Amino acid sequence: MNDTTSSRQRYRRGARDWVVDSLMFLTALGFGFLGAMTLPGEPAPPSPPDPFRVAEQLTALAACTALWWRRRWPVQIAVALVAVSAFFPLAGGAMLVALFSLCVHRPPKVGLAVLALSFLSSYIGALVHPDPYDTPLVTAFLLSAVFQGAAAGWGLSVQHRRELFDSLRERAVHAEAEARLRAERAQHRVRESIAREIHDVLGHRLSLLSVHAGALEYRPDAPPEEIARSAGVIRESAHQALQDLREVIGVLRAPVGELPQPTMADLDQLVSEAGNTGAGVEFVEEYSGEVPERTGRTAYRIVQEGLTNARKHAPGSDTRVRVSGGAGEGLTVEVVNSAPAPPTGSGPARSERTGAGQGLVGLAERVSLASGRLEHGRTDDGGWRLSAWLPWSA
Structure with a gap:
């Protein structure tokens, strides 16, 4: 049927x-x-x-x-x-x-x-x-x-x-x-880029805010000058985080534009902000010449992620930031922090939440896109070492 x-x-x-x-x-x-039919004037066929x-x-x-x-x-x-x-x-x-x-x-x-x-x-x-x-x-x-x-x-x-x-x-x-698929892929790449930028920018600011808020919580008897300084850092970090978020949202709303990107010139301010948390941060610069924009931006994100992780997982530990290299040999970025101090009643406790490691995953993708290498792991004294090599053409 x-x-x-x-x-x-x-x-x-x-x-x-x-x-x-x-x-x-x-x-x-x-x-x-x-x-x-037979045409007129012609003899009829037999x-x-x-x-x-x-x-x-x-x-x-x-x-x-x-x-x-x-x-x-x-x-x-x-x-x-x-x-x-x-x-x-x-x-x-x-x-x-x-x-x-x-x-x-x-x-x-x-x-x-x-x-x-x-x-x-x-x-x-x-x-x-x-x-x-x-x-x-x-x-x-x-x-x-x-x-x-x-x-x-x-x-x-x-x-x-x-x-x-x-x-x-x-x-x-x-x-x-295919055009629809390319558009979806481009949209996916943009979303990943935005997610990385939000993680890098806000993670750094919020970790500063968390450290100072924790210090105020565990040291209510601190001198008024220290309390005022910590409150000022909290206010400034919250304000700066809000400004960074507004910049990212502004880029999303604009028809054309790029996310705000840092450069090597912003490293001094980044390290200075990390030092304001009370932990010792040593910054060593051993490179000469003008670092390419893309390489400098990646180096900044490496240092930012290293300092953020040090504050989250090893509060109060000493950190050493070293940037070395030159044109033709590449740029080496290293962030090493000592073992975290054991928690006491007079200081902020370590966070129990270790995170999902998304920062290192995103950082590895960023370094790979820059044709570099990323290494990280424990040091002999129980600290943490984050190191990366980035190409720097002559």
Whole structure:
């Protein structure tokens, strides 16, 4: 039941198909009428016996009617009409239409094979029905072959044009899908970049705020000057974090723009802010020359991540920041902190939450994009070492 319904739907004609099929039927019918007519002023050709004439006309009408099913059985109908046209010339019009339709809807090798068969049929027809006007056999055969070749060539050109349109349409669909995929990938990269920037910028500011707030919590009896200084750092860090967040959000809202990026010149301020937490931070600069912008930006993020991790996981420990290298040999960035002091009642306790390590993961991606190397791990004295090498072309 389902197969029958599917078959009916497959061959159901639309309005355009009805128009095309009607034109094809009328064209084949008109070709048969023209073949049966005698032009004015010309002698009438010798008529065959009446039974043959009636049979030929009925066969031509049946051939024209068969064209209504050429879409369902294009090869069978084309071969049958090629064979019929060899003995009944009035069916030649229907044969040309069937040959054209076959070349449109079937592979070229099938159409060319039936075309070769039609050439043989034309030759047989020229032998069986010699031209009444004494036209040479070769001329009559070549004239029929020209009509058949034109019909087949037209059908092949229509098929090629349809395939070309389908190919262009498919390419357009693929191009649209690829463009959508590229846009999604670009959006994903932008989101990752924004996530890294938010982590680096806000993580540094909030870690400063957390350290000073913890100091106030565990030392309520601290001198007023120290309390005022810590409160000032908290206020300044919160204000700066809010400003950084506004800058990032402003970039997201703007149609075109880039996230705010630090440079090597901002390293002194970064280390100075870390030293204000009360921990000892040593900064050693052993490089000469102007560091490339991308390399300097990556170096800044390495130091920022190292100082942030030191404050989170080893509060109160001494930290050493060393930046060395030069053009041609690369830039080495190293952040080493000593082992954390054991928690006491007079100082802030270590955070119990070690984090998910997303900072180091993002930092590794950033260094990899800069074609550098990143290393990190425990030191012999229980501290932590973060080291990276970045290329610096001469």
